[in-house]
Amino acid sequence: MKKSNLFLMLMLLALTLVLAACNFGAEEEKPASEDGKKEGTEETTEGGPKELNLVVASEPPSMHPQLATDSTSNAVLKNVFEGLTTVKDGEVIEAAAEKVDVSEDGLVYTFTLRDAKWSNGDTVTAEDFAYAWTFALTPENASEYASILYPIKGAQAFNLGEGSAEDLGIEVVDEKTLKVTLENPTPYFLELTAFKTYYPIHKATAEANDTWFAEAGDQYISNGPFTLSEWQHGGSMTLEKNANYWDADNVALDTVNISMVESETTAATMFDKGEIDFLGAPYQSVALDVIDRYKEEGILNISDYASIYVYKFNTTDEIMSNVNIRKALTLAIDRQGLIDNITKGEQTPATGMVPAAVKGFEEDRGYMKDNDIEEAKKALELGLQELGLSDASELDIKLSFNTSEAHAAIAQFIQEGWRTNLGIEVTLDNSEWQVYLDKLSNLDYQIARLGWIGDYNDAYTFLEMYNSADNGNNDTGWENAEYTALLEQSNKEQDPAKRLELLKQAEAIIMSEYPVAPIYYYTNLSVKKDYVENMELDALGNIYLKYVDIKK
Amino acid sequence: MLRYIFKRLVYILIALFIIITATFFLMQLAPGSPFASERDFPPQIEEQLNAKYGLDNPWYIQYKDYLVDTVSFDFGESMKYKGRSTNDIISESFPISLTLGIEAMILSIGLGIFLGVIAALYHNKFPDYLASTIAVLGISVPSFILAGLMQYFLAYKLDLFPVSGWKGFNYSILPALAIAITHAGFIAKLTRSSMLEQSSSDYVKMARSKGLGKWTIVIRHTLRNALMPVITYLGPLTAGVVTGSFIIEQIFAIPGLGRHFVTSITNRDYTVIMGTTVFYSIILLFAVLIVDILYSVIDPRIKLKGAKK
Numbered sequence: 001m002k003k004s005n006l007f008l009m010l011m012l013l014a015l016t017l018v019l020a021a022c023n024f025g026a027e028e029e030k031p032a033s034e035d036g037k038k039e040g041t042e043e044t045t046e047g048g049p050k051e052l053n054l055v056v057a058s059e060p061p062s063m064h065p066q067l068a069t070d071s072t073s074n075a076v077l078k079n080v081f082e083g084l085t086t087v088k089d090g091e092v093i094e095a096a097a098e099k100v101d102v103s104e105d106g107l108v109y110t111f112t113l114r115d116a117k118w119s120n121g122d123t124v125t126a127e128d129f130a131y132a133w134t135f136a137l138t139p140e141n142a143s144e145y146a147s148i149l150y151p152i153k154g155a156q157a158f159n160l161g162e163g164s165a166e167d168l169g170i171e172v173v174d175e176k177t178l179k180v181t182l183e184n185p186t187p188y189f190l191e192l193t194a195f196k197t198y199y200p201i202h203k204a205t206a207e208a209n210d211t212w213f214a215e216a217g218d219q220y221i222s223n224g225p226f227t228l229s230e231w232q233h234g235g236s237m238t239l240e241k242n243a244n245y246w247d248a249d250n251v252a253l254d255t256v257n258i259s260m261v262e263s264e265t266t267a268a269t270m271f272d273k274g275e276i277d278f279l280g281a282p283y284q285s286v287a288l289d290v291i292d293r294y295k296e297e298g299i300l301n302i303s304d305y306a307s308i309y310v311y312k313f314n315t316t317d318e319i320m321s322n323v324n325i326r327k328a329l330t331l332a333i334d335r336q337g338l339i340d341n342i343t344k345g346e347q348t349p350a351t352g353m354v355p356a357a358v359k360g361f362e363e364d365r366g367y368m369k370d371n372d373i374e375e376a377k378k379a380l381e382l383g384l385q386e387l388g389l390s391d392a393s394e395l396d397i398k399l400s401f402n403t404s405e406a407h408a409a410i411a412q413f414i415q416e417g418w419r420t421n422l423g424i425e426v427t428l429d430n431s432e433w434q435v436y437l438d439k440l441s442n443l444d445y446q447i448a449r450l451g452w453i454g455d456y457n458d459a460y461t462f463l464e465m466y467n468s469a470d471n472g473n474n475d476t477g478w479e480n481a482e483y484t485a486l487l488e489q490s491n492k493e494q495d496p497a498k499r500l501e502l503l504k505q506a507e508a509i510i511m512s513e514y515p516v517a518p519i520y521y522y523t524n525l526s527v528k529k530d531y532v533e534n535m536e537l538d539a540l541g542n543i544y545l546k547y548v549d550i551k552k
Numbered sequence: 553m554l555r556y557i558f559k560r561l562v563y564i565l566i567a568l569f570i571i572i573t574a575t576f577f578l579m580q581l582a583p584g585s586p587f588a589s590e591r592d593f594p595p596q597i598e599e600q601l602n603a604k605y606g607l608d609n610p611w612y613i614q615y616k617d618y619l620v621d622t623v624s625f626d627f628g629e630s631m632k633y634k635g636r637s638t639n640d641i642i643s644e645s646f647p648i649s650l651t652l653g654i655e656a657m658i659l660s661i662g663l664g665i666f667l668g669v670i671a672a673l674y675h676n677k678f679p680d681y682l683a684s685t686i687a688v689l690g691i692s693v694p695s696f697i698l699a700g701l702m703q704y705f706l707a708y709k710l711d712l713f714p715v716s717g718w719k720g721f722n723y724s725i726l727p728a729l730a731i732a733i734t735h736a737g738f739i740a741k742l743t744r745s746s747m748l749e750q751s752s753s754d755y756v757k758m759a760r761s762k763g764l765g766k767w768t769i770v771i772r773h774t775l776r777n778a779l780m781p782v783i784t785y786l787g788p789l790t791a792g793v794v795t796g797s798f799i800i801e802q803i804f805a806i807p808g809l810g811r812h813f814v815t816s817i818t819n820r821d822y823t824v825i826m827g828t829t830v831f832y833s834i835i836l837l838f839a840v841l842i843v844d845i846l847y848s849v850i851d852p853r854i855k856l857k858g859a860k861k
Contacts, residue, residue: 141600142600142601144587147593147594160596210635211635233644233807234645259716260805269703272708273711275714433584434583434588435583451590
């Protein structure tokens with residue numbers, strides 16, 4: 001018995017060893033050699049290949065420009081694809097298009113493409129753009145971001161299954177000319193053509209293989225400054241300079257290594273140790289507990305970001321339907337105190353609906369004062385009278401947010417402010433993200449937090465969602481005929497100054513009825529190593545790696 | 553014996569069926585959808601998405617689909633990661649978790665038995681106290697704290713290891729240690745107590761009176777019998793360690809399977825939830841079965857229920 005016992009033990013041990021050896025071997029082989037290569041190149045950086053190391057927070061859910069919806073996918077797509085236009089230093093410039101002609105009435109855009117090539121050497125044609133846009137709008141493809149193409153004539157009808165692809169205002173005149181007809185003159189249309197859903201895709205590959213975008217390699221054909229050369233799912237991605245890119249001479253970097261690191265603390269340690277060269281959205285974010293340290297070291301960059309953190313009021317709720325109560329709650333928030341003590345990211349207190357990073361909205365429009373307790377108390381009294389209540393303590397308000405330490409801290413700060421300044425008791429209610437989204441869209445809440453990031457640098461992206469109570473992004477049940485009319489008018493107005501005026505009038509209306517309490521405009525925090533140059537965030541939080549250089 | 557195994561296999565099938573059913577109905581009950589985001593899209597698009605992934609079918613059709621999927625072991629496309637099948641996700645991330653898990657297991661068994669033996673041999677002396685202290689610390693300090701500390705001191709301050717990632721052997725040492733230490737603590741405690749029990753038994757006294765050396769007795773006699781409880785612990789340990797740890801994978805940025813268990817649920821990625829659940833259940837059920845069979849082989853005193861002699 002003892003012998004068999006020992007034998008079995010040995011067998012077990014041997015089995016474990018074999019298993020371990022074979023699995024590690026297979027897994028280790030490739031990365032190990034890659035590692036060696038990396039170390040080798042690092043030593044010979046002077047004049048050698050230029051490498052940039054970055055991290056993102058998660059695996060990008062989709063690397064298909066028309067199917068991607070999130071910022072992680074966007075961060076990579078922005079650098080492997082290129083639209084008709086792109087953004088440089090806050091200005092829209094031509095990219096894949098050489099020349100853009102706009103008709104008198106602002107309805108017809110004619111794009112002349114430059115001699116650009118795909119990463120496999122094929123020519124980028126107008127057909128590729130038309131194919132990609134039609135792909136996004138085809139209902140069966142269920143692109144979640146298709147609505148951003150709606151300014152194109154017939155797009156909405158086709159996407160919602162009412163029209164046909166032939167009626168779309170997308171016309172391929174010849175290989176190099178694309179003519180786009182719009183529903184309304186859309187003054188920000190050239191901002192849109194820089195957006196990911198407007199990128200072209202290589203028609204031949206996409207038609208041959210409907211999951212071409214799921215893996216890196218030969219099948220993944222792109223037209224941007226970089227190609228996606230390696231993709232270890234959940235682990236890392238490697239971008240290589242695209243030799244076929246039309247402006248390849250002006251691309252400094254040779255390789256960009258992007259690792260997926262979910263933990264902010266780990267990412268910060270990696271930055272401290274020099275494993276990565278840049279940290280900050282969209283390439284992970286600077287963890288709250290290291291902000292102060294980076295500030296002391298003087299390396300923290302703060303840039304404006306076209307996005308806003310708000311509390312929405314459910315205007316179909318019995319208490320929240322009262323405009324004075326909403327006003328009182330909106331005014332009695334100490335935004336500066338919140339930013340200094342809780343969020344600590346140098347955000348800007350929001351006193352309007354459109355972030356200061358948006359063109360034409362840099363100045364405060366003076367709709368309200370931050371932490372205006374006196375006015376708030378007056379409004380509260382009025383509101384209580386209207387509701388037939390005698391005391392603020394009779395109000396029982398529920399504040400909802402999705403489970404997260406940061407949102408909880410903000411909610412507690414504001415709850416305390418409302419309690420001490422207005423005497424209103426507020427209960428906090430947190431739920432998991434998916435459940436929370438359900439509550440929002442079913443108007444099953446009283447006050448709820450939400451963030452909104454602009455898709456394009458125009459006030460319209462922040463105002464459009466409140467144009468009707470049925471708008472899926474409204475979530476407040478509020479609507480106002482005058483407001484809706486002003487927005488419609490702004491879409492037809494061709495004079496930029498007049499249009500800006502219309503948008504500001506619309507903003508003034510929403511800021512007098514308080515369906516939403518703006519809290520703060522986000523900022524983007526980032527840190528980078530000294531040798532990284534031109535790595536700048538634009539107002540939409542994008543980084544174009546095309547311009548980035550490394551000088552060691 | 554064969555009959556016993558057959559019977560257990562039937563139980564496993566029944567257990568799997570119950571697990572799938574429970575998972576399915578819990579998924580149906582949970583609010584939210586895999587496509588929800590703060591940016592709303594038209595209901596027509598949502599209908600198209602539901603149709604694409606079969607979510608517009610009545611519940612019994614969906615239930616049937618999941619059962620068929622499980623039998624054919626093809627769970628379909630992930631709803632979150634476009635163009636990626638659940639099978640791909642499992643087959644790409646499982647080898648990584650497996651490698652890390654086996655490394656952690658070897659470490660924990662080696663370390664645990666070593667500490668346990670030392671503690672038992674020097675019972676109530678300094679090495680015993682030291683080994684026991686290490687073991688208790690290992691059990692009580694949570695792995696994510698240990699991971700954070702190791703990352704800070706060993707990787708950042710001393711620069712011995714990379715901070716995170718999965719690009720070679722030296723990337724796996726810290727995470728394997730972080731997983732191993734808790735289990736090593738348990739194993740050390742188990743080994744110590746059963747070693748002490750054995751050393752007062754007759755056959756050890758006999759061996760000692762024959763004049764055999766201390767270590768010879770341990771290796772040739774005591775340890776073998778003392779390892780029984782450790783083997784019991786091995787079954788669940790294997791299943792747990794081999795399928796990956798969410799927290800360790802998150803901290804060390806390892807593209808393993810562990811994170812999919814948790815993130816698929818928060819994403820409401822139904823196909824991945826089902827795939828990972830079934831996969832994990834199979835591994836756990838079989839690990840337990842193998843340990844039960846091993847028992848009877850190692851210690852003939854244990855008779856398996858249903859086994860005919």
